[in-house]
Amino acid sequence: MLIDKFSPLEGKMLSIMDPEGNIIEKDLMPQLEDEKLLELYKMMLLTKVVDTKALQYQRQGRMLTYAPNRGQEAAQLGSIAATEERDWLVPAFRELGAWLYKGVSLEQIYLYWYGNEEGSKFPENINMLPVAVPIASQINHAAGLAMASRYKKEDAVTMAYVGDGGTSHGEFHEGMNFAAVFDAPLVVIIQNNQYAISVPRHVQTRTKTLAEKAVAYGIPGIQVDGNDIFAVYVAAKEAVERARRGEGPTLIEAVTYRLGPHTTSDDPTIYREDEEVEEWAKKDPILRFKKFLINKELWSVEQDEKEIEAYEELVNNTFKKVENSKEVPLEDIFAYQYETMTPNLVQQLEDYRQYLEGREK
Amino acid sequence: MALMNILNTINHTLDQEMERDDTIVVYGEDVGHEGGVFRATVGLQKKYGKERCFDSPLAEAGIVGTAIGMAINGLKPIVEIQFSGFILPAVNQIIGHAARMRNRSRGKYHLPMVIRAPYGGGIRALEHHSESIEAMFAHIPGLKVVIPSTPYDTKGLLLAAIRDPDPVLFLEPKRIYRAFKQEVPEEDYTIPIGKAKIVKEGKDVTVVSYGALMPQVNEAVKELEKEGISVEVIDLRTISPIDKDTIINSVKKTGRFVAVHEAVKSFSVSAELISIVNEGAFLYLEAPPTRITGFDITVPLPRGEHHHMIDSARIVAKVKEVVKF
Ligand SMILES: Cc1ncc(C[n+]2csc(CCOP(=O)(O)OP(=O)(O)O)c2C)c(N)n1
Ligand SMILES: [Mg+2]
Numbered sequence: 209m210l211i212d213k214f215s216p217l218e219g220k221m222l223s224i225m226d227p228e229g230n231i232i233e234k235d236l237m238p239q240l241e242d243e244k245l246l247e248l249y250k251m252m253l254l255t256k257v258v259d260t261k262a263l264q265y266q267r268q269g270r271m272l273t274y275a276p277n278r279g280q281e282a283a284q285l286g287s288i289a290a291t292e293e294r295d296w297l298v299p300a301f302r303e304l305g306a307w308l309y310k311g312v313s314l315e316q317i318y319l320y321w322y323g324n325e326e327g328s329k330f331p332e333n334i335n336m337l338p339v340a341v342p343i344a345s346q347i348n349h350a351a352g353l354a355m356a357s358r359y360k361k362e363d364a365v366t367m368a369y370v371g372d373g374g375t376s377h378g379e380f381h382e383g384m385n386f387a388a389v390f391d392a393p394l395v396v397i398i399q400n401n402q403y404a405i406s407v408p409r410h411v412q413t414r415t416k417t418l419a420e421k422a423v424a425y426g427i428p429g430i431q432v433d434g435n436d437i438f439a440v441y442v443a444a445k446e447a448v449e450r451a452r453r454g455e456g457p458t459l460i461e462a463v464t465y466r467l468g469p470h471t472t473s474d475d476p477t478i479y480r481e482d483e484e485v486e487e488w489a490k491k492d493p494i495l496r497f498k499k500f501l502i503n504k505e506l507w508s509v510e511q512d513e514k515e516i517e518a519y520e521e522l523v524n525n526t527f528k529k530v531e532n533s534k535e536v537p538l539e540d541i542f543a544y545q546y547e548t549m550t551p552n553l554v555q556q557l558e559d560y561r562q563y564l565e566g567r568e569k
Numbered sequence: 570m571a572l573m574n575i576l577n578t579i580n581h582t583l584d585q586e587m588e589r590d591d592t593i594v595v596y597g598e599d600v601g602h603e604g605g606v607f608r609a610t611v612g613l614q615k616k617y618g619k620e621r622c623f624d625s626p627l628a629e630a631g632i633v634g635t636a637i638g639m640a641i642n643g644l645k646p647i648v649e650i651q652f653s654g655f656i657l658p659a660v661n662q663i664i665g666h667a668a669r670m671r672n673r674s675r676g677k678y679h680l681p682m683v684i685r686a687p688y689g690g691g692i693r694a695l696e697h698h699s700e701s702i703e704a705m706f707a708h709i710p711g712l713k714v715v716i717p718s719t720p721y722d723t724k725g726l727l728l729a730a731i732r733d734p735d736p737v738l739f740l741e742p743k744r745i746y747r748a749f750k751q752e753v754p755e756e757d758y759t760i761p762i763g764k765a766k767i768v769k770e771g772k773d774v775t776v777v778s779y780g781a782l783m784p785q786v787n788e789a790v791k792e793l794e795k796e797g798i799s800v801e802v803i804d805l806r807t808i809s810p811i812d813k814d815t816i817i818n819s820v821k822k823t824g825r826f827v828a829v830h831e832a833v834k835s836f837s838v839s840a841e842l843i844s845i846v847n848e849g850a851f852l853y854l855e856a857p858p859t860r861i862t863g864f865d866i867t868v869p870l871p872r873g874e875h876h877h878m879i880d881s882a883r884i885v886a887k888v889k890e891v892v893k894f
Contacts, residue, residue: 323871
């Protein structure tokens with residue numbers, strides 16, 4: 209197994225494409241159709257446009273708090289591309305690319321960040337949990353989803369995401385251990401973007417890598433260049449296949465970088481130098497994929513510009529729709545607490561309605 | 570004296586007390602280098618070093634659990650939970666241990682520790698950033714729960730909390746962190762935990778609230794007084810232990826009672842308050858004691874949150890209803 213050859217304990221990290229878009233590990237290059245390559249690249253571009261625009265809207269006072277993804281597109285798309293439609297996606301909250309790939313509509317994604325619960329009500333055919341704000345809590349859900357798939361003898365795999373900071377949490381440990389103990393078909397992707405808000409990775413743990421935490425669970429773990437879509441894909445593919453064969457979970461650490469702020473409320477200049485950001489910007493996952501595609505004559509600078517323009521228009525139009533969406537109806541904030549409203553809820557809603565009517569008179 | 574908002578006051582108070590008492594350590598997520606996501610601890614690491622003010626790994630049970638160990642072993646930890654919604658992973662440590670340590674060791678161990686956490690809604694935040702779960706902790710014997718509403722009270726209550734020999738949950742009204750400034754004395758003073766404040770005397774009705782809703786209450790009272798209704802306003806300041814005497818004496822005088830809070834209605838602080846009124850001032854009542862509270866729902870996201878938040882108009886309407894009864 210590939211994962212055995214890149215032991216994090218020996219300081220090895222899987223990387224296939226360098227920042228210039230050159231393939232440095234030809235033997236490991238995944239066999240992806242040109243069409244698939246372009247699909248993934250375009251999805252990364254779309255992710256970037258959706259993300260950049262959301263930040264802009266927020267700065268214009270048109271959007272609420274938003275958690276940017278810029279720089280992490282390969283970690284997100286390389287991993288989710290290794291799954292099938294029937295597989296489960298369990299996000300943290302910084303997986304925009306994976307949500308888009310899974311088929312969640314842009315309108316819905318924006319609706320969520322615009323403060324409307326409807327944004328978490330995904331269509332029936334999309335096996336995806338809503339965002340998990342409580343850090344690492346989702347890893348236990350993911351283990352449970354995977355255990356249920358195994359119980360039902362279905363071959364669906366669960367792919368879950370967590371941040372570098374999240375690996376410090378008790379819930380991360382508990383979920384990983386459960387999945388391992390029960391051979392659950394789970395793949396956990398750590399998006400190690402170097403920071404948990406202001407706290408750098410090295411403050412979270414004494415281990416050299418996050419991937420090596422797998423050793424303690426008795427499962428495979430691998431560190432990959434998270435800005436290299438091929439490295440992420442190859443590792444994720446192997447992990448997904450392994451899980452689907454019933455051989456249990458895998459932990460993948462995608463080494464990447466958050467180029468933007470933690471959220472729109474964050475000021476990164478407090479905790480990191482511009483030079484560091486510039487160094488990582490040179491390793492931009494989209495840039496290197498683009499170079500690769502252009503070298504292969506599958507893509508051109510002109511096509512790139514055109515595509516971006518089209519996405520910008522799509523995104524602007526979608527956001528306008530979201531801005532014009534209605535407030536959440538009063539009933540809806542009561543109606544979903546239980547299958548049927550309790551007598552207390554019925555009365556509280558009724559009293560409040562009467563109050564509102566009285567106020568209008 | 571200096572003009573300060575609530576956030577400045579927290580920072581100033583921590584600074585003063587760390588200077589005075591070197592057994593104090595301050596930590597939590599982003600608390601050290603950055604000085605907290607709200608900047609409540611800004612500058613403390615620079616001044617007192619990484620030993621005394623530091624970033625913790627991202628783990629709330631770890632934050633509170635280690636504070637318990639430190640408190641047993643001679644330190645006075647003041648830990649920050651970034652938002653009260655994220656205190657939940659630490660509940661096992663808070664309820665299962667912090668609240669019980671004195672009792673189960675028959676007084677050998679006690680925990681002079683403070684858990685600070687911003688609470689409450691109305692800031693158009695993401696999920697899990699808007700909860701008011703004070704009643705959950707007030708329900709637990711062995712814990713003290715304090716909620717200030719002004720910069721002046723923040724200093725006095727925080728100092729009292731730090732010097733208290735038992736664990737104190739210090740919930741900060743983040744919605745009004747920067748809302749207004751007040752003169753805060755430079756010198757040392759404490760405000761006793763367990764004592765409510767009569768903000769304004771009145772004779773027709775007693776209105777009790779706390780924390781981030783106090784500005785709404787005060788605004789409502791201005792409105793009501795214009796219409797000739799004399800309101801006695803009480804700021805609870807400490808949720809637990811609750812100040813029964815101040816409440817009962819006030820209701821004996823006014824004969825009417827309204828509690829106001831943002832937290833959900835059922836099994837809440839107002840339920841306790843109304844019981845206190847019934848037990849201690851029943852024969853003085855001219856109207857059923859009542860309340861205006863959040864609904865029994867998960868705090869809605871911003872596009873529906875306004876329904877859940879209590880504005881002064883709703884307080885005015887409720888008080889009038891009680892006075893007219
Ligand atoms: C249990 C819990 N504690 C604290 C927070 C506040 N918080 C939100 S994001 C974050 C840092 C997360 O860092 P990491 O896991 O590295 O993910 P990243 O934000 O870098 O994607 C913190 C502390 C939270 N959401 N949940
Ligand atoms: Mg991170």
